[in-house]
Amino acid sequence: MTAEIIDGKKLAENIKQEVKAAIEERVRQQLPVPGLATVLVGNNPASRTYVASKIKTTADLGIHSLSYELEENCPQDKLVSLIEELNQNQDIQGILVQLPLPDHLSEDRVMHTISPKKDVDGLHPYNAGLLTRKYSEPLFYPCTPSGIIHMIQSVCPDISGMDAAVIGRSSIVGMPTAMMLSRCNTTPTICHSQTRHLDEVCRESDIVVAAAGSPGLVRGEWIKPGAIVIDVGINHIPDKTSPRGYRLVGDVEFDEAVKRAGAISPVPGGVGPMTIAMLMANTLKAIEYR
Numbered sequence: 001m002t003a004e005i006i007d008g009k010k011l012a013e014n015i016k017q018e019v020k021a022a023i024e025e026r027v028r029q030q031l032p033v034p035g036l037a038t039v040l041v042g043n044n045p046a047s048r049t050y051v052a053s054k055i056k057t058t059a060d061l062g063i064h065s066l067s068y069e070l071e072e073n074c075p076q077d078k079l080v081s082l083i084e085e086l087n088q089n090q091d092i093q094g095i096l097v098q099l100p101l102p103d104h105l106s107e108d109r110v111m112h113t114i115s116p117k118k119d120v121d122g123l124h125p126y127n128a129g130l131l132t133r134k135y136s137e138p139l140f141y142p143c144t145p146s147g148i149i150h151m152i153q154s155v156c157p158d159i160s161g162m163d164a165a166v167i168g169r170s171s172i173v174g175m176p177t178a179m180m181l182s183r184c185n186t187t188p189t190i191c192h193s194q195t196r197h198l199d200e201v202c203r204e205s206d207i208v209v210a211a212a213g214s215p216g217l218v219r220g221e222w223i224k225p226g227a228i229v230i231d232v233g234i235n236h237i238p239d240k241t242s243p244r245g246y247r248l249v250g251d252v253e254f255d256e257a258v259k260r261a262g263a264i265s266p267v268p269g270g271v272g273p274m275t276i277a278m279l280m281a282n283t284l285k286a287i288e289y290r
């Protein structure tokens, strides 16, 4: 058996086209278009690439965008003041502060400062808290977990009753993904660096979401035949044959897992494009809270 490949690029393109059409319709009706502010602090090359890609996508879709670049040693108060200003800016509905921040800055304080109504990344503790409450809806679902759920449901719309392994418990990916999987009526097991018998948890799971940042962690033989496997990991592996000097791999041993899984997402071309598409969808939604 060879797994169906979950094409994140194609799914993301569909979502972006829907957002674009909705924005064109707003323009036709002379309604305000949403605005997204991106804030990049420091010189992390990967963060710079991600922000550039987000800015380009906003332009492609007709979303108004403002971008801010702050120096690596930017004081905490300066960043907080900028966010407070953006909270008041009527032309901006979404604020995205690219993570990770330089070590001297508190991500927690920054996340608390963003207005929950402009929290298009879905990481504010208010929205994160609502995600855990059975009868509540967060104002925004976080982008990468939303992309993951969308990808899973693209191959299996009803995952109710399934067992899921989520490898990683970060506030950005692992934990909210587990919460969203629970909302879809699966039974998630949250795994982390101290989990014993990770292989056994995976073997018993109908869905495996790997978000550890550890290349090849999930072995092909751990995959239950027919399972849905979403590989979130983005790992740079030195590769002299590549013009960039590296190649990107995920957390799953793809070549082996593809022979056992029912459906699997690749790296690159899987979760990455979905994260940006979901950010655009959240920015469109943010106009409702204007």
Ligand code: NDP
Binding pocket: 144, 167, 168, 169, 170, 171, 172, 173, 174, 191, 192, 193, 194, 195, 198, 211, 212, 213, 214, 217, 232, 233, 234, 235, 271, 272, 273, 275
């Ligand atoms: P973090 O480093 O914040 O979290 C990693 C998690 O994985 C931790 O909970 C850690 O456990 C767990 N972990 C690490 N090693 C192991 C192991 N050997 N076995 C089991 N669990 C392990 O990373 P993020 O959540 O931010 O990101 C995870 C990966 O996803 C990264 O590769 C990142 O680049 C990628 N990513 C991709 C995105 C996309 O759009 N495609 C978006 C965001 C992230 P513990 O808590 O015990 O330390």
